Amino acid sequence: MLHGHVHLAHTPFLQRVISLAVSSQKGGVGKTTVSINLAHAFARAGAKTLLIDADPQGSVGLSLTRQSRLLSGFYDYLADPSIPMERLIVPTRLETFSLVACGQASDYEAGGNGMGTHLARVRSFLRAAASNQFDICIIDTAAGLFGITGDVIVSSNSVIIPQQSEPLGIRSVPKLLDGLSRLRLMNPSLNVLGVLLTMVQNNLAESLEAANALRQLLPAEMVFQTMIPRDGLFVRASARGLPIGAMEDGAGAQVVFDSLRAEIEAKIQPASGLHAAYG
């Protein structure tokens, strides 16, 4: 399959790196799966992509590298900003795809510190990442919209919110929106790209009803058209330490994330003429 190239930071309209937080109020909604596979989709399309694991659970590292517990990472930088960014960046087999693990600094717990405690260092980290010529930084955060996750969102250009397609998940939407509104007060230029329905089960009426209810509840532009299905392929990909698109039978699922990537590109710069030539 041929893939074209997106031109993010290289367009005259977009001179800075895009920082995209993947965050949610609730845990277990698929943030890490979305982060890994979306980052892989951008990287496959030619965008120089950095995937940052800002979840102390270290799920990105545990999914993609066997050495994740040995790697210095995001939380080590927060503890000691003198660590050079180059020492934190882990290359992958795909030249355009790199990652930063969560790291060894184990005294950090999501929400353990008040929001704002590490704001300056989170921003410093993102600036350092930008200086490494990345086009886009995708940041997998811990659940909740407080603590370091709040600092990451306040420091990012954009945020995408995975939401499990189940009634309980949809009921938490008001709290989610309220939390985002508070963070937007701190970062008025935060671009809320929208809610992404995940773990959609086409063979389960309640799952589809929840998806429809969310679409009726929120403005159309606030809900991504792309939906991430619940699929055993994600489990198998994680078991092998691969993004789903790198699996032999992953081409079909990769289309889903290519579609999500296209939607995000359109939302990030709707008037810029930013486009991708899809092969």
Added chain:
Amino acid sequence: MDPINPWLDPIEVRRLAESLIRRAPTSTPQVLDAGFNDAFEGFSADSSRPTATAPPIKLEPAYQSQPSPRYEPKPTTTRGPFLERICYFRDWMHQQFQATEVFMLDREGAVIFDESGHGKLHFLARSLAHASRRPGAPAGNVHVKIGAESTLEVIPVETPYGCLVVGAVVSHSLSPVAVKAIMDAVQKVTSPSNPS
């Protein structure tokens, strides 16, 4: 039974969602670095600071400085472009309260008027205004000492444009009477029509 709607208020959810998808206006001054870093030790007077973003307007002072505990906001009697009215208000703040670094944030937290040029003050004001909010209660003022002789006074004010946040640096925290006078003045300055 509907598994979703009985559990939430769809109108409120939609209102929140629509406010989130509105992009911040790009014409307002951008706060390039609103965060604190290790070097930030608080605000101190410094003549090398950036100058005011609003152009100076030569107008008669709205008030004569006097040691009276009552503050009658002159801006109500002067109508004109919004910025001009805000400048009257700023002058009044200077004279009545010896305030400096006056700025105003809109309900989204964006800067709509600023003579401080200090993103950190805006950030601090946003944080304080946000932290002081209590559900169902009117917005109240807060202040924080930012230097040996400087206090940042933050006053959220409900106006026809939503909740605006006024920030100003004063030598000591303001009295409730003074805060009330400032709130009244902001409400009158931002009123779309002349109430007098």
